[in-house]
Amino acid sequence: MKAINLSEKLSLFSEHWSPRIVGSYNGNDLLVVKVKGEFVWHSHEETDDFFLVLKGRITIRMREGDVELGPGELFVVPKGVEHCPVAEEEAHLLLIEPAGTPNTGDPRTAVTKKRI
């Protein structure tokens, strides 16, 4: 039983778009991720998608308009809504997803999320 320090967890890896599991909440994974550049357009048919920016800035592109996020700002993409996260410079995020959610919305292209 100890605190999970998000900066410390983020210092353990450098890959972009490769979320690491740092904890669990009611069957959801709590993840940290480093992002830079443009991800893929995707949606999650079964779950909302939670983003909290810890460092840097991201844009979540959606068909009906973009949302810009800086440190201390969060946004939840409603389930089924197509989106494409983009970061001009490296940004660090906290994500929450039901365990097993494919990061690309498609198990065939999704990364495997390691616990750290």
Added chain:
Amino acid sequence: MKAINLSEKLSLFSEHWSPRIVGSYNGNDLLVVKVKGEFVWHSHEETDDFFLVLKGRITIRMREGDVELGPGELFVVPKGVEHCPVAEEEAHLLLIEPAGTPNTGDPRTAVTKKRI
């Protein structure tokens, strides 16, 4: 569809131990709360209890030992585990709870959570 700025939401109220709903994720409320002093010992039989410190420091007392949290640190109290959050100085937190969870573990003593 816009970013939720946690500092901005926290600037809208001053009461301690009175969480405000700022968003939703898969049937969970996303809440910000200002805390100071000692809360009550309680547990949630049906849910884990998510705490992320945004500002200040808190101690989560538990029967089997305390967890100390500073900014950027999170802890999930497992469901059913008795705990008592304490903050010597005012601290600001992000909480995640299934909608309708009583903050004291008991609907008779729980505060009503307003959406802001």
